[in-house]
Amino acid sequence: MAMKTVVIISGSGSNLQALIDRANEIGIEISGVISNREEAFGLQRAQRAGITTALVDHRQFESRETFDAALSETIDGMQAQLVILAGFMRILTPEFTRRYEGRMLNIHPSLLPKYRGLHTHRRALEAGDEWHGATVHFVTEELDGGATIIQAPVAVSSADSEETLAAKVHAVEHRIYPLAAQWFAEGRLRLEQGVAYLDNAPLPVEGYQYHD
């Protein structure tokens, strides 16, 4: 049985697209896509694939707590077993993250713990880093801070701009996010006391290192 998965987005949804394209193969069924922004292109991608969509617009709520409560209600209404944050640009309350702990994943465009937060490509370039990349991790209360599952390093070249680097990172994101979702759907991946386990063995803190 495919694992019922809800994907939450705020924007373009190219990671969502990668998951849609490979859903059958990796054993997930995307039972819904939720966005906090009406204009998110990812909503169109979902609709095109015949997936139920929902808009939970944060501007219509008085507080993070009431927004997160509405978000949980929508997620639970879609019977999610796995929750995937894919370019979702809101900070979540501790209550929300605790509710989905161990079954909520995020992808971040840096080699965490480097460059939590925004503008990661610019920051990697400004620092003169030789390596940049993307990280899939379990979501916990700490922003971009839960146990790492997979990291994909990307070599930075002297010719890279923020845009070219972002494109390289996106390309690896589209490989590692479906892979992490597949491991989870197959029951091979779990979070236990803050540590990510793959096939019953703890993953290293920097996660499984993905190479093409």
Ligand code: GRF
């Ligand atoms: C990705 O770079 C992801 O790492 C970050 O937001 C971006 C989302 O891109 N969290 P997309 O909407 O999936 O194209």
